[in-house]
Amino acid sequence: MVGEQRQATMADVAREAGVSVSTVSRALRGVATVSPEARSRVERAAKELSFSLSRSASSLVTGKTRRVAVLMPGLQRAPWFLGTALTAMAEVLGEAELDLLVYVVNNKSERAAFFDRLPARRNADALMVISFILTAEERERLDDLGVPVVFVSQHTAGRASVYIDDAEGAHKGIQHLLNLGHRRIAHMQSAVVESFSWSAHDRLAGYRQALEEAGLPYDDALVMSTEYSRQGIREGVGSLLSLPQMPTAVFVETDEMAFEVLSILRSCGIDVPGRMSVLGFDDHSLAEALNLSTVAQSPWRTGHIAAELVSSILADPSSDPTPHVVLPTHLVPRGSTAPPPRAEQGEAAAAALQAPPSAASAGNS
Numbered sequence: 001m002v003g004e005q006r007q008a009t010m011a012d013v014a015r016e017a018g019v020s021v022s023t024v025s026r027a028l029r030g031v032a033t034v035s036p037e038a039r040s041r042v043e044r045a046a047k048e049l050s051f052s053l054s055r056s057a058s059s060l061v062t063g064k065t066r067r068v069a070v071l072m073p074g075l076q077r078a079p080w081f082l083g084t085a086l087t088a089m090a091e092v093l094g095e096a097e098l099d100l101l102v103y104v105v106n107n108k109s110e111r112a113a114f115f116d117r118l119p120a121r122r123n124a125d126a127l128m129v130i131s132f133i134l135t136a137e138e139r140e141r142l143d144d145l146g147v148p149v150v151f152v153s154q155h156t157a158g159r160a161s162v163y164i165d166d167a168e169g170a171h172k173g174i175q176h177l178l179n180l181g182h183r184r185i186a187h188m189q190s191a192v193v194e195s196f197s198w199s200a201h202d203r204l205a206g207y208r209q210a211l212e213e214a215g216l217p218y219d220d221a222l223v224m225s226t227e228y229s230r231q232g233i234r235e236g237v238g239s240l241l242s243l244p245q246m247p248t249a250v251f252v253e254t255d256e257m258a259f260e261v262l263s264i265l266r267s268c269g270i271d272v273p274g275r276m277s278v279l280g281f282d283d284h285s286l287a288e289a290l291n292l293s294t295v296a297q298s299p300w301r302t303g304h305i306a307a308e309l310v311s312s313i314l315a316d317p318s319s320d321p322t323p324h325v326v327l328p329t330h331l332v333p334r335g336s337t338a339p340p341p342r343a344e345q346g347e348a349a350a351a352a353l354q355a356p357p358s359a360a361s362a363g364n365s
Contacts, residue, residue, distance in 0.1 A: 008049035016045035067099045068310050069124035071114065073132050074106040077228065078256065080284050081299045085130060085152065088303030096311040098125075105132075121145045126310045128152050148313045148321055152306040153199075153299075155324070160313070162306040162325045164297050166199035169329035170206025170251070173279050173295045176331050177249045178214050181339045182277065185211070186222040186240050186247035188233070188257060203253055203281060222247055226257075233260040241268065248340035249277035255284035255294055262290060262336065273338035283332055291335035301327060 014021045019038055027034045027042040034042075045051075070089065075082050090100045101124055105111045115138050120127050127145060130152040134142070139156070142149050150160040177185050187207045189200045208218050221243060226236035240247060252258035258280030265272050272278055280287060283296030305325055313319055 008051040010051070012049055013042060013045045013051050016049060017041040064125050065099075065123060066097065067101045067124045068093055068307070068314075069101040069103060069120040069127045070130060071103045071105065071120070071127060072130045074104055078131070078254065080256065081153075081282065082131065084299040085303030085306075088300045089128065089307040092304055092307035092311065096307075096315075098311065098314075115141050118142075118145060120147070125314055126150070128306055128310060129154075130306075148310065150306055150310050150313075153302055158322060160309060160322050160324070162302055162309060162327065164199075164302075164327050164329050166202035167206035167209065169281065169295045169297065170203040171210045172206075172329065172331050173251055173281065174207050174210035176293070176333065177251065177277060177279060177337065178210065180249075180277070180337060182249040183214075183216060183340075184222070184245065184247045184249075186224065186250040187253075188224045188226060188236050188240075188250055188261065189253040190228040190257065191225045191232075200253055207251060228257070230260055233257055234264050237261055237264045241270075247276065249279065249337070251279045251281075253281060255280035255282040255287050255292060258292055258294070258336075259284075259286065259290060262292065273336055275341060277337040277340070279337055287332070288334070293334045293337040294332050295329050296332045297327065297329050 010021050010024050014024045017024065017038075019027075019042060023034060023038055024042050024046075027039045028046065068089075070086065072082060072086070086100075086102070093100050101120070103114060103120065105114055118141065121144070124147065126148040127142065128150045129142070131154065133154070134156075139159075148160065150162065152162050153164075155161050155163045174185060185207075187204060189204060204223070211218055222240075224236040224239055226232040240250065250261060252261050258278055261278055262272060265276060265278070270276055278292065280292050280294040281297075283294050283298075284292075287294050305327065309323065309325065313321060
């Protein structure tokens with residue numbers, strides 16, 4: 001027996017059970033090639049010695065770490081979304097007896113170091129990449145990992161991806177504002193820093209498409225690209241308020257930015273939604289409390305589905321390694337959106353009457 005002053009090892013269990021160390025490893029991992037009698041002796045010896053097979057010891061035999069890595073930007077960029085998705089991932093992986101290993105990239109130097117060393121190659125059986133754009137060289141570098149890679153909250157052709165259709169979601173939001181009668185709709189987006197992407201490009205594309213379908217011109221002056229900070233958002237709102245003709249509604253790229261927009265407008269004495277409607281995107285946990293209309297997505301479901309996908313690929317290596325899962329969005333109307341002021345509605349109606357007839361109406365005359 002082993003003295004109480006030290007922890008039992010696999011060799012101790014093998015000696016106690018009268019088998020080899022490799023038999024102990026295979027028996028405690030449930031490998032079918034171990035005879036029932038040998039397995040029973042090993043389990044009895046392990047119990048007597050209070051021994052359990054560690055993940056690191058098991059990985060020496062199987063070549064598997066039982067870990068899944070996540071590569072992500074710093075939480076300060078979108079703490080609610082990233083934190084919620086990460087929590088869901090950890091829950092699913094924990095149920096599958098997989099550990100979660102997180103690599104946080106905050107700047108260019110950290111990013112360069114990660115892709116130079118590829119630490120996940122030695123430390124994980126799979127990698128999830130959440131919420132930032134990779135260069136073609138970086139994507140090819142991840143192929144060198146030799147493990148499954150799943151892209152989360154982004155669509156990457158030819159690679160496993162879990163994401164929403166940002167353009168479609170934005171289109172739904174703008175259609176809501178158009179249905180209320182708004183015709184001068186601004187868009188506020190964050191300036192992309194260090195190549196991190198928050199689906200800004202696709203949400204702008206959905207905004208433009210909805211305007212085009214409504215026969216409204218795209219106006220660069222109504223699109224504000226701001227720093228992702230309180231000061232940057234304030235400057236963006238200031239630019240909108242100083243236009244010769246103010247917009248009657250603003251579609252904001254994320255709810256977290258929209259919260260600041262609401263605060264700034266109200267501090268300036270501008271009634272929301274009486275003078276200007278505000279629409280966000282995400283359905284942040286605070287959106288209902290702040291009565292913000294928004295296009296909803298679920299970061300919890302995104303993280304949950306991504307982790308389930310990784311687990312299934314690891315459990316069945318013969319399965320499709322490049323599935324795409326597109327998750328739904330939906331409009332959540334609340335008190336921050338309403339029809340535009342009556343004067344604005346009258347101007348829009350007058351402009352419609354003065355506009356030349358469309359090809360369709362001309363054909364029907």
